[in-house]
Amino acid sequence: MKDFSSARNIAHVLLQKYGRKDVTNEIIAKEVDNLSLMPDFNSIDKEELIAQLEADFEVHSKEATLLVAEDVKPWLYNEKSNIKFELWDRYKIYMNQKDASFPIDTLDDITDKILDKCVNPKTVGRWDRRGMVVGNVQSGKTANYTGLINKATDVGYKLIIVIAGIHNTLRGQTQSRIDNGFIGRDSSDFIKRQRNNKTGVGHINADTEIYSFTNSDP
Numbered sequence: 001m002k003d004f005s006s007a008r009n010i011a012h013v014l015l016q017k018y019g020r021k022d023v024t025n026e027i028i029a030k031e032v033d034n035l036s037l038m039p040d041f042n043s044i045d046k047e048e049l050i051a052q053l054e055a056d057f058e059v060h061s062k063e064a065t066l067l068v069a070e071d072v073k074p075w076l077y078n079e080k081s082n083i084k085f086e087l088w089d090r091y092k093i094y095m096n097q098k099d100a101s102f103p104i105d106t107l108d109d110i111t112d113k114i115l116d117k118c119v120n121p122k123t124v125g126r127w128d129r130r131g132m133v134v135g136n137v138q139s140g141k142t143a144n145y146t147g148l149i150n151k152a153t154d155v156g157y158k159l160i161i162v163i164a165g166i167h168n169t170l171r172g173q174t175q176s177r178i179d180n181g182f183i184g185r186d187s188s189d190f191i192k193r194q195r196n197n198k199t200g201v202g203h204i205n206a207d208t209e210i211y212s213f214t215n216s217d218p
Helices: 002-018 025-036 046-056 076-082 086-098 104-117 141-155 168-183 187-192
Strands: none
Touching (some): 086 104
């Protein structure tokens, strides 16, 4: 495990010369091959290291795989021209400010595909749709569901529940990320101390107000 961590660290150094946004699967594979020629790392599992580096640099070799039930009817692309994506546009600006190399177009595409498989919230009558999104460690899952939440609110969903696991530390961390990427204010300050302290996307103008029933405090 120590050798793997060392190899990963050295690979990061080797890949820095390309610039984060220019790193590709081919470049990662080439540098891992070079690394494996070093005496200390000739026994490293190259496939495992490549997979880890692809996750680290958010480089994905395959398109997302979709398994969709036959009764799921697409709707989003026919409605997009009638939707004002205010919160999504705000989130895009925020992500670009955080990291200009972040693959926002890829995130835009995959969140559209996910939302398109959900039900149009303006559908009359009762409906029930369930699904699951699975991603590797450090593959951008938080950005994925935060982007999806912003888009879902833009199209008309009124209540969104994020289940953050059984540990309070993880729940608080997730709440803070939602505060920054969606709500736009410190939830603890707002709920417990009646202070409207802006954070993250809150520094970018938007007309829609988001309110949280939970906060990041333990």
